[in-house]
Amino acid sequence: MARRVPLEPLAAALVAVLVAAPAARAATGSGSVLASYSFDDTVDTGPDTFAIWQGARHTATGQGRVSLSTRFHVSGYRSVELGDVAGDGDFPELQGYFPARTTGRLFFHFSFLTTDPKEELNVALAGPRFFQMEKDGISFWLATREGQLVHVSDSIPKKLFPVEAFVWYAVDLAYDLEAGTYALTIYREGQDAPLVALRKQPNTVRQPGSAIDKFSFVGSPYGDRSNVVYYVDDVVIGTDASVATRPFVAPGRRKLFIDLFHDYQKLLLERPRCLPLSGPEDVGFTAADLAGLAREGLLDAVERLLAGEKLDARAFVRRGEGRSRTVLEALGDWTAGCEALAAGDPARALPRFESAAAAVPEGRIFSLSAALALAGLKRFAEADERLALLSDWRDDPRYAVAAAFVGIARGDLDRAELWLRDPA
């Protein structure tokens, strides 16, 4: 079992644990890798490698969560989702341990994506004194404050850049333990040049020689004022730059295609039904749309809709404005269509999908669902037309499994495979 957090005198009970649950792959003491988590494999973790607390204070009132999620990811197909709840007297935490380091260099890599930059999150490296502002306490501290990413260096929160919602950022830290300084590089997805490239920054409390043996991802541990929902992927700690430097190309697209293909195929074995969403772009939401939804106070509801919760989308449609209203209406149509398809009624589902696809053509899941409904109605030529219009989505396993389903329904698997090949 992972250790308790000894700085918590109130911690009478270790509540949620998930240690040794199928949550992450951890490797400790292997070569120059001290700890590594991709959150994809179902391999048990070793002792004292990481711990997850839904409520790190153990107040029993915490409503936050730490869980695996397929909604957003950089590598593989899963990340860890942390959700905090303001005013619940607690905060969620993902904490990892590794052998204490006092000399040499330490390399720390991770990626994060937040759904609302205005909600506070905190990431830290600390030592045996835990997260105290002292030597052997906190050494590296990255956080969001009022929409800005900041790092606390020399006990001063220093602004880095305004954080965008639903964008992955890859953080690379190269830490010199003896000097107590670090280099910090941060990349934004889709951009080659780093957003941040700082060198020789004093550590959090300007204390050379401060030991480090743990990392931590939390919501708001102080003021209990955060409703943050954010995602963390590809956490690597190492003593060699090469192990902690990961390629950062097209996050969210580098899926384990065959695994996802099998998962989706199982969904379609019994009857045609909607395939799951992997992100807001599937229904046509752009980053600007999401920012607008956040301003209208609709983001949480939309997140729940996208996560597959059965909410009445029409209730939000009335509140939405402009384009977000259009997309929400389309999402409502799609949800209704999915219910009809799952109930074995493709005839009732099809017009809802077509309506959604016509309203928001860039919401490709709508057209894909229409293709499945058409196949269910044995209108294969029209299903093929739909698939042809989605050909730029052929790298997505949902497209592949839908194409295969149409082919199988028609008894023509070769034709299904044809859609998956690159154009000549």
Place this chain on the structure above:
Amino acid sequence: MLASVRGPRWTSFPAVVLAALTLQAAPAPAAGVDPAALRAAAIAMDTKQIQAMGPAVMPSLAHFYSTSSDEDKAKVAAVFYQLGWKSPEAKRALMADIRTQDQTLRLRVQWALGRVSDDPDVVDALLENMQHDPVPLFRDKAACALAYDQIHLAPAQKLRLFEGLIDALDSETLQVRQIALQALQILTGQSKGFLPGEEPGTRRAAVLEWKRWLAEYRSNL
């Protein structure tokens, strides 16, 4: 001061207003909350039960505080501390007792204030107590509250706190210099070489270091 750390800490970053609260009518209780149950929970310091009632109970709790004996006030102040919910009503009620001579109540009021408010006059009142209260214990615990319990302050609001603590390094009272430094160390992990017992000339260089740091802090806001 260090020995009086209270409560969980992920890290340690964490003018008297005598409003006529006692003359005000009791606020309407939060929907679904039985005032008698709230009162009983407060006296029992059953924070979990009150937490389950939600932040809407704060005005009622503040009214209850203002109309209670010092003994019960101290219990409600402890509840405010544990809840950590911002509340202008709670802040007004607590500020009325920021100079009380009842020891238990004074300490709990000083500790709770920063956990119910981020108003600048809370920081000012605690700085005043830390530097000028005639009772050393009250000064010490005011510094403790400044170091640990200003949990709602944004970086810009902390500037006022740091300014006050750094100014206090020049206090003529040794204990004030000691506790101001301790608070700064807890908040920043640094001392900048300041030794409270040294001669003024020796201390001056370290104070200048602190002022340089403060200027950099300000420039990052």
